[in-house]
Amino acid sequence: MDRLPHHMDRVKLVGLDFGSTTSSALVASARLGLNCATGRMEFGCPEIVYRPEPVFTPFDGQRIRLDAVAELMDGWLREAAISRDEIFGGGAIVTGLAARQDNARELAALIETTIGDAVVATADDPRLESWLSFMGSCAGLSRARPGQTILNLDIGGGTTNPALGRDGNVLATGCCFIGARHLRFEPGTYRLTGASEFGHALLDGLAIGKRVGGTLRTAEVMKAVDFYIQGLEAIVAGDASFFASDLGRLVEQVPFASESNGPPHAITFSGGVGELVYAAASGQPLPTQTFYGDLGADLAQGILASKILSRDLRSCVPEYRGRATVQGLTLHSTEVSGTTLFLPTPTLLPLRDLPVVASVTGAADRAALDAALRLAGNSGRGACLQLVWDEAMPSLEQIRRFGADLSAAMLCMPSPGMAPLVLLTTANAGKAIGNYATSWQQVHKNLIVIDEIPDRSAQFVNLGRPRHGVVPVSFYGLTSPQGDAP
C-alpha cells in the first residue's frame, strides 16, 4: 500500500503562554491521521498529558527575567518527560503586558531555541491571541451550535481579546487594554502598589487622583471597573464610540469590527477573569476583593452584574475557560497538511518565519501572479503565497492552466534564484499543481506546494519537518481578513 497515512502514531503538541500575570504550559498527545468523514488530515483524540499549575510570569521591573523563563521551560519539559525532538507542533505566545516589555522578542527567540523548530513563538500578536482564545475555549461549543455566532471575550491581566466565531471558524478579532492587572494592590486592600502605563492613564482619564502608595476609595474602584464594563459592553454592542474618546483610543490596541447584522451573538468568557465569572455563576464564591492583588474579582463581579454581559453565562458555557490561550496554542496553532504534497526536496524543511507576501485565487491571471511573484522575489530568504480556490476541488483544466501560468510567471521573477517559494493551497491538489508548474520537476526546483491548508490572514508562516508524509504549518502575525497594515 502506498504511504497514505490512514493510521498514524500519536504526536506531541506543546503550548506555552507567557501572560501579564501568569505563565502556563500544556502538553497534549494527539493522533495524526485521516478523518474518514471529512477526508482531511487532522489531530484526532487529543489527550492532555501534562498541565502544570500556572506560575507568576517572572518580571524584573520592565523586563522579563529570561534566565527564570529558561529555567521554567526546562522544568516543564523535564516534568512532562518530553524532549524537543518529540514535539510535532504547537505554539508559544507572549501576551498582554508581558508582550510590551522591552525584551519580549528576546523571550520569543529564547522559546524557539529551547522548544525547537516545531513550535511557533511570537510576542505581541494580539489577533493571534484572540484567535487562539476562541479556538481554545469554545471551538467545540461553536461547532456544536451550527449557525450561531459566539463572541468570546478573553480577559486576562493586561488585555481583553474579543473573537467572534461561527461553526468553529473565527470571523473577527480585536484587542484592547482592559485587564485585571493594570492597577495592582496590596492583597485584601485597595492600596495601590503599582500601575501599568494604561493603569496610570486610567487614573488620570477618570480623574482618580491617586498614585502608587495611595488607597482607592470604593467609589473610585467602582469608577474604574465601570469604565471597563462599559468597554466590554461596547465591544458586545459593536459601539465604536466608546473607543473614540481620548481614554478609549488609548485602550484600544486592535479595533474589533464584528458583523452587527443578524441575531445577537452568544457571549462567552475565557482567561483568568472568565474563569472567575463562570465559577461564580455556578455558585462558587468569588475570591475576596484584590485577593490576587488586582481587579480580577471586581471585574468578574461587574460582568455578573451586567445584563448585557451575563445573558448567556448559563446557557452557553465554553469547554475551557481559564487557560483558553494555552489550550488554543497547543491544539489549534498547528495546521496539518494533506498527504500528497509537492515537495521534491524534503530536506528544505523546516522553514521558519517565511513572509506571506500575497494571497491569490485559483482564477488569478498572469498579471496577478506576476505581481505576487515580484513580491516573493523581493524576499531573499524565500516567501509564501496563499492559493485559495473557490471550488472544494479545482478541475483538471483549472490546474493545468494555473500550473502553466505559474511556471511562466516564475520564469519572469526578478531574481529566480533558489530561495524557496512556498505555495499553500486550500485544495487537495498540491502534487498536481506543483508537477504542472515544474513540468514534473524539470524546472523551478525551488517550488514547494503544501495542500489542504486553510486560508488564514497572517504575515508569517512556519513550516515544520515532514513527518509521516505531512507537514505541520503554523501562522503568526495575524491580520484581519480585510487586511491590516503589517
Added chain:
Amino acid sequence: MIVLKALSAIAVPEPKPDEVYEVSLFGRPYAFSGLKALLGAADLSKAGDRLCGLAARDEVEREAARTILSGLDLQHIYDRPLVDDSGRADSVMRVNYDIDHEVFKTLAPLTLGQVKDQILAKKPADVAKLSRGLTGVMAAALAKLMDVHELVLASKKLKRSAKARTSVGVAGTLSSRLQPNHPTDDLATITLLVYAGLSMGSGDALLGLNPAIDSVDNISAILRHLDHLRRETGAPTQICVLSHVKTQMACLEQGAPVEIMFQSLAGTDRTLTEEFDVTVGLLDEAHQMMATKGPLAPNAPQFMYFETGQGSELSYGKHNGIDMTTTEALCYGLARRYDPFMVNNVTGFIGPETHRTNFEMIVSNLQDHFMGKLMGLPMGMAPCYTLHSEITVEGQQMATELLTAAGANFFMDVYLGIDRMLAYFDTCGHDDQTLREVHGLKPAPEYLEWAISRGIFTRGEDGDVERGPNWGNPRIFCSSDAELKRLLASVPAAYGFENAGPRPANTVSRKVKANMAAAREATYTEIVPERLGSIAFRRIATGAASKTAHLDSPESGAHIADADLKAMSPEASDVQIIVSDGLSAEAVHHNIPDLLPVLMDGLDRQRISAGKPLLAPYGRVKLAESVGDALCPKLVINLIGERPGGDAMASRSLSAYLAYRLPEGETREAAVRFSGNPDIRYEYTVISNIYQNGLPPVEAGSLIAERVNQILKFKAAGNRLERTLSAGTQAAE
C-alpha cells in the same frame, strides 16, 4: 477448566478409497464418486459449490444424493474421514474426531435419516445429549437432509448458553455483539459507536472491534480504550479486539485487558495454517494462556470467541474438494474443543462467489446455526452481505427473523448496518431490538438491570421490559452536546440518531437505503467507454464473458480472453495502463476522465513510454500479470474499481495497482530475498481510495506518475521501494 486432549491421542480411522454411491430414482440412475461428491450434491445449490462443481445439476439429482445419504449409517460416515489433497486426515479433521465414544456407540448403527427423525421427535434434553457423539461431517450431512422448518425447530431445541461476565444464550434472551469498527481505528468514532450501541441495549454479549491495524501497540491501545468505556458507562459486558490470536497473546502478555480471545477458524488445515496463520497447537496455547492469565479466567467458565462462515476455504481454493456446509461444520468441530463463550457465523461476508442470492444466504445461515448448536456451541449469527452479491437487506432481515425463531444467541450491532471498515452490511442495534420486541426477548440478565438503571429500558409492574426514555440516545453517555458533536465529526456514514420505535426514523432509513442503492448500482453498471474522456483505448476481453460470470468467479477476470491473448505480442513500452471496472464501474466513470490525462501527461514529461491504454471490462487485480506477461512492459498500471461500501460517494472509489514486472537477474533476486518468496514475479505498489472526497483523481494521476518514475528508477515496488525511499530520506537528513 476443560482439558485439551493431545492431537496424537485422538483416534481417526484410516482413510479409505472413494467408493461409488449409486441409486435409481424414477428409473433414472445416479452415481456419486466418494463421500465428498455425495455431500456436495445433497446440499441446496449455492454459488460456491456450483463454482467448484460440487452442487447437484438439478433438483432430482440433489434428491438422489439425499436419498443415498439418508440411508448411510453414522458408522459409515465415521469410518471415512474426508482427506486433504495428500490423502491424509488433516488436523482439523482429527480434532473433529474428539468425540464421546459412548454416545457415538448408541448412534453408530442408525442411519442419518433415523438420526434426523430422532432429533425432530425427541425432547430438547435428549437431543442435546447427541452433540458429543457427532463429528462435523455427520452434523453437515444431517443439515443437508433438513428443510427450513426442520432447521428452525431442531435448533430451537438446542439452545446453548455460555457465561463470561454476562450470560449469553439464556432462554428468553437475545443478545448482541457491538462492533464499533472504523477504517483508521479512530477512538472518537469508536467511542460514539459504543455509546450509540449501548443506548440501544446492544453490546451485552461483547464490545468487539475489528481493528484496522494489527499491531500489539494498536490492539493494546484499543483494548484499554474499550475497557475504559466499559468502566465509564458501567455496562456489564466484556471486551475484545478481533486481531490475530498471536497479537492478542502478546497484548495479554504485556498486561492489556484481553478479556475474550478471538480467532477466525477454517474447516481445513491448509486454510487455517496457510491463510489464517494458525495451528491447533497455537489455539491450544492461546486457550491455556487465557485460562491462566486472562482477566476473566478465575470467574468466567468461557473466554474464547471464534468466527466462521461458509465459503472461506473455497474462496482461498483450499477446501480439499469438500463442500461449503461441510467445511463449516468442521470449523465447529474445532471450536467445540475450546468450549467457547461465543461462536459467530458470518456467512455472506465473502461475496457472490460463495453466496449469490438471498435464498442461498438464508439457507446457509440456518444450516450453520443448526450445525453449531447440534455440536454444542453457543451460536450467534451475523447474516450479512456485500453489495456485489444479489443479497439485500430484506433477505438479511428474513434470515434474522428465522434465526431468532430458531433461538440464535446473539446478532451483531453494526451502526445502521454499515460496517465502516470492512465494506459489508450486517445487522444493527435497531434490528436487534426489533427482533426482541417481535419475539418477546430481553438482553442478558446482568446487562438488563444496568440498562434499566440508565433509562434505556423500563420494567413495568407486570415485569414486562420496554424501551425506556433514553433508548437510542447516545447523548446520555456524553458530558455535553459539544462532546457529542466532537465525537460525531469523525464518523463516516452517520445518517442520524432519530428513531421510530425500535427502527431508525424514516428520514434516516431513506438516506441509508439511497446510499446503498447508489453503491450497488456502481457494481452492476457496465463500463460505458463514452464516459471515460477523450483518451483512446484498445479494448480487450477477460475470461469473464459477462458481469455475472465476473462477479461469481473472481478467477475468470484475472486473465485475458484466449482470442485477445493470441493477438497480443510483446511491445517495447515502459508502462502499460489497464482500465477495468473491477467491482465498481462508476469508480471508473467518475475518476478516469480526470486521472488518466494527468497520468499520461506525467509519464510523457518524465519521458516514460506508455502503450495505448487497455480497456478491460470485467477485470480483476491480477489481470495486470496476464497483461504484463503478454505485452512485456516494465510496469503495468491497473486502474480498477474498488468493492463498494455503504456510501454513494465512496462507492466511486478507484485503486491503482502498479505491478512491477521483475526482470531476471539482480532485481528478481533482490525481490526474492526481500519477500522470501522464491517464485515472485511481480511486486505491487497500491494507491487506493481515489475519489473526489478521498484522493482526488487529478492528484492521484500526478501521484501515480511520480510513483512510476520511482519504481523504474529504483527497480523496486511495494515495501521494497518504500524501504529504499526511506533509506534515501534518512541519508539526506
